[in-house]
Amino acid sequence: xxxTYNLALAxxxxxxxxxxxxxxxxxQLLRTQYGIDxxxxxxxxxTLGWCADPAGFDASALLEAPGGSPQPGTRVAxxxxxxxxxxxxxxxEATSINRETGQPAIDHLRAALEAGAHAISANKGPVVHAYxxxxxxxxxxxxxxxxxxxxxxxxxxxxxxxxxxxxxxxRGFRGLLNSTSNVVLxxxxxxxxxxxxxxxxxxxxxxxxxxxxxxxGWDAAVKVTALxxxxxxxxxxxxxxxxxxxxxxxxxQVRAAxxxxxxxxxxxxxxxxxxxxxxxxVGPELLPLSDPLALLExxxxxxxxxxDVFGLSIIEHKPGVVATAYGLLADFIxxxxx
Amino acid sequence: xxxTYNLALAxxxxxxxxxxxxxxxxxQLLRTQYGIDxxxxxxxxxTLGWCADPAGFDASALLEAPGGSPQPGTRVAxxxxxxxxxxxxxxxEATSINRETGQPAIDHLRAALEAGAHAISANKGPVVHAYxxxxxxxxxxxxxxxxxxxxxxxxxxxxxxxxxxxxxxxRGFRGLLNSTSNVVLxxxxxxxxxxxxxxxxxxxxxxxxxxxxxxxGWDAAVKVTALxxxxxxxxxxxxxxxxxxxxxxxxxQVRAAxxxxxxxxxxxxxxxxxxxxxxxxVGPELLPLSDPLALLExxxxxxxxxxDVFGLSIIEHKPGVVATAYGLLADFIxxxxx
Numbered sequence: 001x002x003x004t005y006n007l008a009l010a011x012x013x014x015x016x017x018x019x020x021x022x023x024x025x026x027x028q029l030l031r032t033q034y035g036i037d038x039x040x041x042x043x044x045x046x047t048l049g050w051c052a053d054p055a056g057f058d059a060s061a062l063l064e065a066p067g068g069s070p071q072p073g074t075r076v077a078x079x080x081x082x083x084x085x086x087x088x089x090x091x092x093e094a095t096s097i098n099r100e101t102g103q104p105a106i107d108h109l110r111a112a113l114e115a116g117a118h119a120i121s122a123n124k125g126p127v128v129h130a131y132x133x134x135x136x137x138x139x140x141x142x143x144x145x146x147x148x149x150x151x152x153x154x155x156x157x158x159x160x161x162x163x164x165x166x167x168x169x170x171r172g173f174r175g176l177l178n179s180t181s182n183v184v185l186x187x188x189x190x191x192x193x194x195x196x197x198x199x200x201x202x203x204x205x206x207x208x209x210x211x212x213x214x215x216x217g218w219d220a221a222v223k224v225t226a227l228x229x230x231x232x233x234x235x236x237x238x239x240x241x242x243x244x245x246x247x248x249x250x251x252x253q254v255r256a257a258x259x260x261x262x263x264x265x266x267x268x269x270x271x272x273x274x275x276x277x278x279x280x281x282v283g284p285e286l287l288p289l290s291d292p293l294a295l296l297e298x299x300x301x302x303x304x305x306x307x308d309v310f311g312l313s314i315i316e317h318k319p320g321v322v323a324t325a326y327g328l329l330a331d332f333i334x335x336x337x338x
Numbered sequence: 339x340x341x342t343y344n345l346a347l348a349x350x351x352x353x354x355x356x357x358x359x360x361x362x363x364x365x366q367l368l369r370t371q372y373g374i375d376x377x378x379x380x381x382x383x384x385t386l387g388w389c390a391d392p393a394g395f396d397a398s399a400l401l402e403a404p405g406g407s408p409q410p411g412t413r414v415a416x417x418x419x420x421x422x423x424x425x426x427x428x429x430x431e432a433t434s435i436n437r438e439t440g441q442p443a444i445d446h447l448r449a450a451l452e453a454g455a456h457a458i459s460a461n462k463g464p465v466v467h468a469y470x471x472x473x474x475x476x477x478x479x480x481x482x483x484x485x486x487x488x489x490x491x492x493x494x495x496x497x498x499x500x501x502x503x504x505x506x507x508x509r510g511f512r513g514l515l516n517s518t519s520n521v522v523l524x525x526x527x528x529x530x531x532x533x534x535x536x537x538x539x540x541x542x543x544x545x546x547x548x549x550x551x552x553x554x555g556w557d558a559a560v561k562v563t564a565l566x567x568x569x570x571x572x573x574x575x576x577x578x579x580x581x582x583x584x585x586x587x588x589x590x591q592v593r594a595a596x597x598x599x600x601x602x603x604x605x606x607x608x609x610x611x612x613x614x615x616x617x618x619x620v621g622p623e624l625l626p627l628s629d630p631l632a633l634l635e636x637x638x639x640x641x642x643x644x645x646d647v648f649g650l651s652i653i654e655h656k657p658g659v660v661a662t663a664y665g666l667l668a669d670f671i672x673x674x675x676x
Contacts, residue, residue, distance in 0.1 A: 022647075026505055033505065155650060156502035163501055164494035166671040167364055167371065168664070292633055292653065304655075309360075309664035311655030312493060315630065319648045326506070326647035333504040 002035050005336060006054070008042025008086045008117070010108050011094030012062075015122055015149075016045070018325035019092065020059050026329060034333055042086030043070055045095075050076045052085035079108065083115045090335060092328050093121040099213075099222055099238065102129030113137045113145065118335040122149035122324055127226040128238055144335040149327030151177065151223045152301050155316045159334065161231050168307045170231055172271035175303035176296055177223045180207040180214035181246050181266040183298050188254040189263070194247075206299055216245035217282040220268050224280045227303075228270045234278035236270075244283035262286050263294045271306075340373050343674060344392070346380025346424045346455070348446050349432030350400075353460055353487075354383070356663035357430065358397050364667060372671055380424030381408055383433075388414050390423035417446065421453045428673060430666050431459040437551075437560055437576065440467030451475045451483065456673040460487035460662055465564040466576055482673040487665030489515065489561045490639050493654045497672065499569050506645045508569055510609035513641035514634055515561045518545040518552035519584050519604035521636050526592040527601070532585070544637055554583035555620040558606050562618045565641075566608045572616035574608075582621035600624050601632045609644075 007023075009016055023030075023038060030036045039056030051057075051074040062070060076082050083091070091112035093105050102125030109119040109126050110133075119138065121127070126134060127147050138145035148158050161170070176182055183206050187197035198215070201207035213219050221241040228234040246266055254264050265287055270280040287294040292313060296302055302315040316323065345361075347354055361368075361376060368374045377394030389395075389412040400408060414420050421429070429450035431443050440463030447457040447464050448471075457476065459465070464472060465485050476483035486496050499508070514520055521544050525535035536553070539545035551557050559579040566572040584604055592602050603625050608618040625632040630651060634640055642651040654661065 029505055154647060156498065159502045160494065160498070163672070164497045164668075166668050166675075167367055289627075290633070292630065295628070295630055295633060309492060310657045310661040313651070313653035313655065315651035315653070317642075317649030317651065323648040330502075330504050334501070337504075 002031055002037050003336075004037040004039060005089040006041040006056075006087050007038050007090050007092065007332075008044075008052075008083060008088035008112070009040060009092045009094065010044045010105075011096070012043060012045040012048060013094070013096070014321050015324050015328075016092075016094040017063060018321045019094065019328050020063060022322060022325045022329055024059055030333075034337065036333065036336060042082055042088050044082060050078055050082040052076050052082050054085065054087050079111050083111055083117065088112065088115070088117045090118045090120060090332060092332075093119070093123050093126070094328070095123060097123050097125045097222070099125060099128070099218060102126050106130045106134070109134055109145065110137060113141050113143055116141060116143065118144045118146070120144075120328055120331040120335060121147040122328055123147075124150040124222050124226050127230065128222055131226075131229050144338055146331035146335055148331050149324045150226055152303065152314070152316050153319050153323035154325075154327030154330055155314060155323070156330070157227070157303060157314060158230055159330075165307070168309055171306045171308065172269070173227065173231075173303055173305045174267055174269045174293070175301065176265055176293055177268050177301050177303070178214050178217070178220040178266055179299035179301065180211055181217075181220070182296065182300070183207070184215070185246060185249075185254060185264050185266070186297055188249070188251045189258045191255075193251050194249070215247050217243045217266065220266060220282040221280075224268045224270055224282060228278045228280055232270065232272065232278050234270070236278055236280055240280070242281040242283070246284050249284055257286055261289050263289065265293055265296075267293065340369055340375050341674075342375040342377060343427040344379040344394075344425050345376050345428050345430065346382075346390075346421060346426035346450070347378060347430045347432065348382045348443075349434070350381060350383040350386060351432070351434070352659050353662050353666075354430075354432040355401060356659045357432065357666045358401060360660060360663045360667055362397055368671075372675065374671065374674060380420050380426050382420060388416055388420040390414050390420050392423065392425050417449050421449055421455065426450065426453070426455045428456045428458060428670060430670075431457070431461050431464070432666070433461060435461050435463045435560070437463060437466070437556060440464050444468045444472070447472055447483065448475060451479050451481055454479060454481065456482045456484070458482075458666055458669040458673060459485040460666055461485075462488040462560050462564050465568065466560055469564075469567050482676055484669035484673055486669050487662045488564055490641065490652070490654050491657050491661035492663075492665030492668055493652060493661070494668070495565070495641060495652060496568055497668075503645070506647055509644045509646065510607070511565065511569075511641055511643045512605055512607045512631070513639065514603055514631055515606050515639050515641070516552050516555070516558040516604055517637035517639065518549055519555075519558070520634065520638070521545070522553070523584060523587070523592060523602050523604070524635055526587070526589045527596045529593075531589050532587070553585050555581045555604065558604060558620040559618075562606045562608055562620060566616045566618055570608065570610065570616050572608070574616055574618055578618070580619040580621070584622050587622055595624055599627050601627065603631055603634075605631065
């Protein structure tokens with residue numbers, strides 16, 4: 001027995017497009033292994049506006065169209081109309097993050113849950129700014145609010161707890177969570193200046209046009225906050241993360257460290273305090289090469305959890321955008337099979 | 339609402355005792371977070387025989403008793419009597435492995451499932467020799483057959499699939515899974531002869547009195563087989579794993595490699611073949627220091643999964659016996675909350 005779900009996708013950039021591509025590639029497997037099929041009945045982006053068609057868009061054609069434009073005549077007035085005309089069972093939120101407010105992603109997810117759809121986010125903003133409210137709303141409506149892609153793409157860092165690791169005590173964690181900083185530091189070790197290393201990271205598609213979000217540690221701080229809120233039950237706010245970026249490191253410092261058998265890495269940390277709170281920080285640290293984190297190159301990211309029963313590290317090796325898209329797909333399966 | 343489960347434990351060595359200790363330490367948390375309580379109503383070992391008391395043994399007293407002996411008058415005739423008199427809801431199998439047959443652990447688990455109990459094994463033998471049969475029996479009885487502790491202790495390598503990683507293709511994996519070999523190689527790098535390195539590993543409690551199971555690659559081969567059968571749906575037999583131990587490596591070879599910036603590690607591998615089978619091997623490999631596996635010291639173990647959506651490594655840092663005991667406890671929660 002196959003059940004078909006109507007999907008609504010907000011955001012049709014790299015992640016949104018790769019998600020549609022992956023859903024097409026995995027369609028047969030979803031049918032045979034999970035009894036799931038899907039139609040893309042809602043699509044929204046800044047360029048396209050709000051488009052809905054309960055019959056379903058031609059997903060392959062959308063990917064091939066230069067502007068990714070759905071058929072004309074499918075535009076609706078706004079979020080509410082979009083959810084209702086698309087008859088969405090699941091909303092996928094893949095717009096860009098607004099780190100100060102988490103909007104408009106929070107509004108998208110809230111409206112979806114209120115309309116009776118599952119709410120799945122690759123966007124970190126809603127986790128940092130509205131985790132408890134969205135989780136409670138989802139529970140009240142009998143739907144799922146999931147966000148595995150928000151940190152380390154589709155690597156199951158959120159899904160590990162509590163199912164994979166029930167009844168453990170998570171005392172803290174540290175890790176490398178910002179690809180741009182890691183690429184820039186490696187390129188500086190290899191001889192480039194800070195500015196040229198940033199350009200290189202932009203050329204290979206890791207850094208954004210405005211890389212300050214990464215280089216000032218904001219991206220990493222957002223991820224630490226999301227992890228601490230969800231996994232450590234912290235009431236942490238983004239502004240409470242002690243944050244230093246890599247801008248003030250000179251190429252000379254970075255190369256001198258390397259010559260001494262050490263490496264600078266932008267390390268994220270969170271730790272329970274004796275008072276019951278959580279202290280979190282992001283900043284460059286000088287690591288000896290014997291530290292497993294020191295070895296990680298390029299876009300590779302890692303988290304090392306300090307549990308009461310063992311130490312556990314999870315490493316994501318050189319991920320592409322498909323890794324983020326996969327997190328959305330995995331959350332879809334988890335949501336409808338819960 | 340608290341539900342109390344009767345537990346029967348086969349094997350009261352290091353793992354069995356640590357399991358009871360951990361269950362006592364986590365008792366309050368199990369009650370408040372999961373609504374679970376427990377009584378140890380069955381205990382069996384070569385020394386103690388089959389002991390059952392439906393009122394429950396005094397678990398703390400068992401740990402303090404020199405021989406860990408339950409009250410006299412609780413001995414019963416054998417496995418069937420033991421399961422029925424203990425009224426067990428869950429069997430924990432923590433006896434030593436018989437790698438040729440998987441017995442008597444398979445009989446314990448089968449009898450438990452047939453008696454309507456969940457069957458939880460820290461023993462790898464039943465996974466290698468009877469995975470499909472025990473899984474089918476469990477499904478037919480509406481019970482769980484779980485074995486997270488069989489590889490990498492309580493680290494959720496089995497539990498990750500499929501819940502944490504639904505719809506992925508696992509093309510293969512490699513890893514370091516034998517602590518003794520890793521400790522011996524490190525000690526040889528540090529200047530000891532092969533024999534002295536083995537003695538050192540025995541002194542620190544990593545290697546057994548007869549370390550040949552580890553040094554000849556059998557322990558690692560058993561783990562690779564279990565992983566391939568469960569995660570890759572392989573019909574692999576233990577004898578089909580291409581297996582070389584570390585016995586033929588000399589201290590000179592190991593130190594010369596280190597001097598050249600490389601390290602010998604006992605590497606486990608499994609890979610899907612184009613024909614649809616799985617090829618598996620265990621053997622010493624010369625790894626460059628840039629390989630994350632090369633850095634792992636001592637009892638640390640690791641698995642690197644080759645998935646179609648990203649590369650994923652999981653590292654267990656310097657585990658103690660509590661890590662194995664935790665796997666049994668986590669399986670208990672998963673079984674009764676499934």
